[in-house]
Amino acid sequence: MTELLQVRGLSVRYGMIEAVKDVSFAVSEGAIVSLVGANGAGKTTILRTISGLLPPVAGEVFFADQPLAHLPAHEIVASGLAHVPEGRRVFPRMTVRENLDLGAFVCGQGNNIDADLERVHTLFPILAERAGQKAGTLSGGEQQMLAIARALMSRPRLLMLDEPSMGLAPLITQRIFDIVAELREQGTTVLLVEQNAQAALSLADKGYVLESGSVVLVGTGADLLMNEDVRKAYLAE
Amino acid sequence: MEQFAQQFVNGVVLGAMYGLIALGYTMVYGIIQLWNFAHGEIFMVGAFGGLAVWTALPESLAENAFLALPLIFTAAVFTATFTAVLVERVAYRPLRSSPRITALITAIGVSIVLQESVRLFYPDGKRPQSFPGLVAEGNFSIGDVRIPWVSLFIVIVAFFAMLLLQAFVHATKTGKAMRAVSQDPDTARLMGIDVNRIIMVTFAVGAILAALAGVLQGMKFRQIDFHMGFLAGLKAFTAAVLGGIGNITGAVLGGLLLGITEVMATQYIPQGSAWKDVWAFIVLIVVLVFRPTGLLGEDVSVRA
Ligand SMILES: Nc1ncnc2c1ncn2[C@@H]1O[C@H](COP(=O)(O)OP(=O)(O)OP(=O)(O)O)[C@@H](O)[C@H]1O
Ligand SMILES: [Mg+2]
Numbered sequence: 001m002t003e004l005l006q007v008r009g010l011s012v013r014y015g016m017i018e019a020v021k022d023v024s025f026a027v028s029e030g031a032i033v034s035l036v037g038a039n040g041a042g043k044t045t046i047l048r049t050i051s052g053l054l055p056p057v058a059g060e061v062f063f064a065d066q067p068l069a070h071l072p073a074h075e076i077v078a079s080g081l082a083h084v085p086e087g088r089r090v091f092p093r094m095t096v097r098e099n100l101d102l103g104a105f106v107c108g109q110g111n112n113i114d115a116d117l118e119r120v121h122t123l124f125p126i127l128a129e130r131a132g133q134k135a136g137t138l139s140g141g142e143q144q145m146l147a148i149a150r151a152l153m154s155r156p157r158l159l160m161l162d163e164p165s166m167g168l169a170p171l172i173t174q175r176i177f178d179i180v181a182e183l184r185e186q187g188t189t190v191l192l193v194e195q196n197a198q199a200a201l202s203l204a205d206k207g208y209v210l211e212s213g214s215v216v217l218v219g220t221g222a223d224l225l226m227n228e229d230v231r232k233a234y235l236a237e
Numbered sequence: 238m239e240q241f242a243q244q245f246v247n248g249v250v251l252g253a254m255y256g257l258i259a260l261g262y263t264m265v266y267g268i269i270q271l272w273n274f275a276h277g278e279i280f281m282v283g284a285f286g287g288l289a290v291w292t293a294l295p296e297s298l299a300e301n302a303f304l305a306l307p308l309i310f311t312a313a314v315f316t317a318t319f320t321a322v323l324v325e326r327v328a329y330r331p332l333r334s335s336p337r338i339t340a341l342i343t344a345i346g347v348s349i350v351l352q353e354s355v356r357l358f359y360p361d362g363k364r365p366q367s368f369p370g371l372v373a374e375g376n377f378s379i380g381d382v383r384i385p386w387v388s389l390f391i392v393i394v395a396f397f398a399m400l401l402l403q404a405f406v407h408a409t410k411t412g413k414a415m416r417a418v419s420q421d422p423d424t425a426r427l428m429g430i431d432v433n434r435i436i437m438v439t440f441a442v443g444a445i446l447a448a449l450a451g452v453l454q455g456m457k458f459r460q461i462d463f464h465m466g467f468l469a470g471l472k473a474f475t476a477a478v479l480g481g482i483g484n485i486t487g488a489v490l491g492g493l494l495l496g497i498t499e500v501m502a503t504q505y506i507p508q509g510s511a512w513k514d515v516w517a518f519i520v521l522i523v524v525l526v527f528r529p530t531g532l533l534g535e536d537v538s539v540r541a
Binding site: 085 | 410413414416417420421423424425426427428429430431432
């Protein structure tokens with residue numbers, strides 16, 4: 001398998017705080033890779049840096065063998081990398097449909113987005129029903145679905161999800177993870193960031209455990225789930 | 238009653254111009270949370286740009302409103318847009334991540350620079366310049382209410398400009414991107430939106446509307462001068478806050494409310510005209526006491 005995303009020696013600071021220290025990992029084409037870690041481990045920081053929202057102090061990111069360093073965020077999306085941010089971040093005063101249109105922003109003006117709309121409506125039928133509703137008035141679960149659907153509208157090769165289960169009931173969380181599995185079946189590569197290690201690692205082909213900004217464990221999802229330290233730290237045993 | 242209707246019409250005309258300027262204030266604030274205090278000067282520079290081209294026209298052209306008006310508007314729009322985009326690029330963009338007060342003080346500095354530039358470099362710029370009326374002089378009447386043709390022209394231009402703005406913001410890709418940036422700039426970038434480009438477009442759109450207002454004001458009062466942007470800017474700022482910061486419909490509404498209040502207070506309150514420019518702020522204070530977010534403003538804390 002080829003590596004779609006490669007992160008090498010990435011370090012990121014906020015002023016004096018070193019939030020990410022020399023982190024390296026890779027995501028193979030067609031895989032689901034999970035980054036797990038406690039609050040403040042640096043997961044969000046890593047995703048925001050890959051997307052170009054934060055500048056790294058050291059390290060490199062390669063996407064489809066192209067270096068992303070110094071590309072502005074809007075060009076990174078256009079190269080096929082979509083990011084569903086932590087906390088959903090739907091545009092609250094725009095309708096569901098407008099949010100989806102914005103997701104397709106990088107697909108050229110003349111491009112027909114109907115097929116993409118149909119695809120996300122099949123995955124999330126509720127979004128078709130609520131097309132005219134303001135996104136800010138959706139429930140948390142619906143907002144998460146919208147955020148994922150919006151990211152899919154850009155036809156990404158790699159989908160990065162930052163804690164999609166945050167604040168959701170177990171049933172909804174399960175649905176979201178089912179859909180992540182389905183997306184992989186359809187050929188999308190997924191980088192999944194989660195505190196919910198159980199759910200994320202059961203789904204992942206490969207997992208990385210982060211602790212205060214560094215990778216402390218690597219393994220297949222199944223291996224990590226069996227690992228004593230992981231079970232103690234993240235699965236409350 | 239007749240007097241009331243007459244004053245109401247006058248208020249709407251004044252308010253339409255305030256509204257046009259207020260739109261630029263509110264859109265720029267909505268997108269980068271900057272009170273662009275140089276926006277009044279963009280309005281002034283637009284009026285001067287229009288006048289400069291009119292002055293340069295051969296007499297046969299200058300007297301023909303059908304040819305001269307489009308030329309004046311085009312010149313005003315180009316001058317204002319060019320100035321606004323340049324100011325954004327040179328003065329504001331480098332300060333994008335500085336504390337807000339830095340940008341605010343810069344805006345005040347920019348407004349002084351623009352005023353002084355016109356005063357010094359426009360031929361005889363320190364004196365008021367007479368501006369062509371162009372639209373037929375005289376009035377038409379509805380019942381007993383007499384309405385100058387130029388007032389009708391102002392309301393029509395303002396109305397269509399606002400209509401076009403609504404269509405732009407809601408129906409075009411760039412307009413949607415603008416709203417996205419104002420709601421959540423980081424997430425907008427994740428959609429592939431070039432935020433710097435959108436900010437530039439926002440300054441340009443605000444400048445176009447201000448330039449229209451500049452020409453309209455010149456046509457109405459038949460005179461412009463280098464500090465006309467100060468008071469107009471202050472009133473438009475008030476209108477924008479009144480309507481709700483960042484809210485486009487609010488800016489128009491705030492402008493109208495302000496124009497009408499001003500005219501009515503001048504007419505009906507004893508000594509009202511001496512206080513002509515104070516009513517705006519009294520209305521502002523009263524509204525903010527009861528509705529701190531302005532008339533149509535949403536809870537600003539949502540986007541903090
Ligand atoms: N804007 C910021 N300014 C300063 N420090 C920050 C900022 N954002 C994050 N940090 C710090 O960087 C570290 C990593 O934060 P990050 O948000 O990446 O963690 P996380 O793994 O996503 O946590 P969580 O699971 O709670 O979302 C934390 O110590 C945090 O306090
Ligand atoms: Mg996080």
